[in-house]
Amino acid sequence: MSIAVAVLKKGEGRALKSGGPWVYDNEIASIMGNFENGDIVIVRDFDGYPLGRGFINTNSKIRIRMMTRNENQEIDREFLKMRVRDAWEYRKKTVDISSCRVIFGEADFLPGMVIDKFSDVLVVQSLALGIDKLKMIIIEELKSAMAEDGITIRGVYERSDAKVRLQEGMERVKGFIGEPFDTKVQIVENGVKYIVDIEDGQKTGFFLDQKYNRLAIQRLCKDAKVLDCFTHTGSFALNAGIAGAKSVTGVDASQLAVDQATENAELNGLEKRVKFICEDVFELLPKLEAEGEKYDVVILDPPAFTKSKNSIKNAVKGYREINLRGMKLVKDGGYLATCSCSHFMSYELFTQTIGQAARNVHKRLRQVEYRTQAADHPILWSADESYYLKFYIFQVIDEK
Template structure:
């Protein structure tokens, strides 16, 4: 049996020692023994102290992703079952599990793996070579664990088509794991019905991380005129509609997203009050401002403007501009909900950028609340990449 021991350089492994799961290529002093990419290796500190076990990939700058801090822990079926059970038990205590993220990578100590549950369908995203070898076994374990709670999974679809797989020397793949099935799935969240397209929708088909943020805007939207920017498949717009908004306009640049949003509006009987427009938000908002449009609630839920540190400067400009435009369209005394889903746009920078936007357009803002991602996307304090969603609600104050 192949077994390799990886020894860190003296003074390296700071992320690992603070509770993180990654060891980078430049932190390794030596590798003794035989291994293939994707194998589990034993990790030692420079002085031989055992740091645990993880899987190695020489193609990736993240050279090792840790699976356990225990050096004598076998990464076997029993270990994977323990991880899956822990993840599911946590969800049962913290979220509505009818549709939720069941496995969230490093934050659930299964690095590189995401599994979302949409009603009776699972969607799998595998982003690292070592976990890719284990994904089907983990899926089988999860189906067995769910069945103990009377949940039958009718199908599993893989959406491992993200570009980052190429950093691991892996091809981008999507398709069925097991039997084929109808990939359009109806779910209910916060009382709103959606058709989720797990095959062709963005990411795994639907953004579950905003579940309770969508619920939080409901109370602001009763009898309101609402503008929902970057609506995707209409989730914030439909929460506003079901809460009793007078009228909602949802905007997105994707024709497919807008068609799905209209279908979702019909599904909820809201097509008379919730309309959707296919347009570039950056182009549309100045036009609405020129027309003198004003809304009681404006919602900004843009895609990540940056996925690396290199482009953070341009991303900051984008967030500042969109928030300036959004604030101008809010009636005095109305509300702005604004968020960023980019991990690299951290809390401090996002907060500073909104503050600058308010100053630039001479708006006084009063913070209603600050929120992050739903608890089924847990934030592991030692894994900063797990904290990515920032969500603010402000009132645009009209001093009388």
């Protein structure tokens, strides 16, 4: 069967040639041959130089997502088996695989595909048309690779309900792939037990990317009074509690999240020391300051304040405001853990914003450490969007 060929405009494809994973709609001069959206096409430079193969979708600004840099490589079951096994072997070497992200899209050279493992359950998120057509083979090959390590997957749930699918001309879908099972799954991470709601929780149900950042705050929290803002299902708060904090207050604007966090505290026998309240963090922090509250450790883990370049200015204001408020609530010599999970909030801009907040409230920051996402969310240096999580721990010292 003949395969269509996409030819780039002269001078275009600079990101692609530097190892980037995408070809944008405005970079293509012509497409020769017949294709349907989601099909594999060959990509060549304006002068015919081969650049590889990827799947095409005329509904998307990201017109082609690359699968291989070898023009002659067939994208068949054997190829997908190799990609899946490479991803699984990498996780076995780098992280605790009891619960982890097994496939992280472009960074695992399977663009648009995310698969999380929660104990013996897989949660699949398919975000691009081409990879959606290959989804069942990828799942089967992953289950087969895990079975060879003695891991039996009892169920697979699809959470392809992200808005980004609409930009691909796809419907948002969620539901079981195969036999139904209980969608409340218990996992253990850093010694903390959680009930993960894979059906109705955010994204795939639990944020695995902060695993080792949560562990990093444990040693700071022994005998401490801790405030955990944007707690979601209580993960930082529970790490503080299990590390021996005197008292922990977790705050989230979602009552569902607070209920789940409270359930998780009870699961770990921490309900007496770890409490959760449903409040807007931006409104609560000034109130706590007015009441003269002070904490040994303040943790700020907000949702992404920006998902596009256009809203960066407002995002900077938001990050500056919560960091400024958070610093005011830290006792002299106490600690602030603060992060951003937005790709568009670059390391440089995030660092600068925290520095401005510190100057505004006359605090000196002593950096304890800088961290990023866990290794099961690998950062591919040629794919900027794979580097999104920035995480700092500071000691906060009053100017005196």
